[in-house]
Amino acid sequence: MFVELVQQMLNGLAIGSVYTLIALGLTVVFGILGIAHFAHGSVAMSGGYLTFLFTERLGLSFFPAMALAMLAGAILGLLIERLAYRPVRDAPHINAFIIALGLTMMIEGINLIAFGADQVVIQTPYRGVFNVGGVVVAELRLQVILTTGVLIGVIAYLISRTKTGKSIRAVAQNRPAAVLMGVNVNQVSAVVFSVSSALGVAAGALVGALLAIAPGVGEGLAVKGFAVLILGGLGSIPGAIVGGLVLGISESLAAGFISSAYKDVIAFLVMIFVLLFRPEGLLGKR
């Protein structure tokens, strides 16, 4: 029973890592710019497809291909911010909301035309299996968890230890005051979108290697990402990390110990239960 419990938690940790990366991208955009970026899931899928393309066509191995795709994702993020969101930054929120929905449809459509409707699985050389006291971990899952850990570390460093990070925090806390202090809000906005999109692309690449990419998967990821955002606390980076892992592990435990047919329902019940007692989310500010 104990081994099964640990195994289920480990299973959930891998998928929870992907949710965390998606939610991190969403939370930096929402927390700093106040935009519900629904197209984030589709951006993640584009990243998965790009990584697949780089591995298959350029012959790159998985991580270099993912890094290249993250770079492309960062450029895509810049374009999205400059062409889609910046023009409506001072307009009513509904404008950004409609633009987000339009972007989702557009990116999904481009993915479909460019990569087709069939599922894509990114091949990796990580096929080893480690067995520790009956608990088995696949090498690929371990790579997913470690990669997420590294990316979280990079984001934490960027936000807390760099001048750009200081500007981002200043805009998040009080935008008018940050402007008065000479912070370039346009630059912050561009950096936030490129970082967010690069994180999304990383999540898409990991999903493509761990599971598969296909049309419609992006929407599911965006839904899970927003669920994590609410569970962890809107705009909270530590909340996104904890929320992602809680959702992934809840799903796994629900499927393993209650019923696989209701794993999504049970995971969302956990979310509702948490919000009943902490409406601001696990680590959100009151």
Added chain:
Amino acid sequence: MLRRKLGMVAVVSLAGALICVNAQAADKELIIGVSDALTGPGAVYGLPQANAVQMAADEINANGGIKTGGDAYKLRVISNDDKANPTEATNSVRKLIDRDGVKYLLGFCCSGSTSAVASFIGRENVAMLVGNAAERAITAQGIPNLFRTRPPADFTGSAAGVFVAKRGVKTIAVIGSLDVGFYTQYLEAFEREFVKAGGKILAKETFGLKDRDMTPQLTKVRALNPEALLVLGYVEPCAFVYRQATELGMKMPRYGFTSGSEEQFLRVASSEQMEGVWDLRPTELTVEALNANAKTYVASYTKKFGAPPSPSSPYAYDQMYVLKHAIERAGSADDPKKVIAEIRKGGVPREAVMKYLPVGGAMFDVNGQAYTSNGAFQWQKGKWVYVADLPSDPAAYSEFLRSLRK
């Protein structure tokens, strides 16, 4: 001089008349409608079926078309994508019948979409030939103008249950798309025979069509320590089950019902992860178990489409030849009723790829159902190897299917 001129006029007139007759014969076109999953999760079955129909039509056209009396019908195939979705399939077939004037419908790889079409096709003056869709109810209703080349899932399930029990397996855990009717029917038939032989099913875990992470269910199953695993579902999720089972260190024998090709499995799992997996399914496209037609089919398909055919694709290829011979016997393609009567009476066409088991001398039984032999296949060093025949009784099953009719 006059005689010479008259002679020339006669020759020119005769040539003209001959050209007219030929043009008339060549101009007679018969549209074949295909409704199948060309995109989405069902496309692994649907696209090869649509290709197979096109290939058969091209072969028939290259040999002069379908010849009836003085006429020769050249075939034109219109393929619509139903995405294995019931609403899309209904719209697709309505368009084929109402807009394109199609009288002969082929394809149909997936049960949900096919059942939706079957619910209204009995009221239409068309012939419908179903391929890979395995849901029992499709031919259990006695729809007079519907025929199916693939046997129902439970016809195979009972043979599979006997086979697994005979291999000495006493306990088994099931993981599959158990919210899909034909997998449930396969499992019911499997369980009946397996339990009769003293076996026990320890768990029945389900996954959705789009699920790709089955490690929670597999971890639960692993804790029960079954002697074997039975995996039921579409190729892609099942390939993930096989891959993730090895990643969880599960070494018990794995049996399945998927009908996927080597290429389809290898997109998800490595050959090492697939090694030893059994597929208990209709014999389908197994060259070593079939006649020379199968070898020709594989070579032609691979040459035409640049990839080998999926195991279930000949169900659609055979439909085209069933139709060809029925139209030839009926003497015309204009009246679908006559053609339907000929399909019902006819034997297995000589061009058929699959190994059919006729009931009472006809390819299709009273339910419009054809039966193929079932086989046990094992993944050995990168490919499916035909290991044994799974004994099946089509006459008894036909009676059972007839008894279900309301």
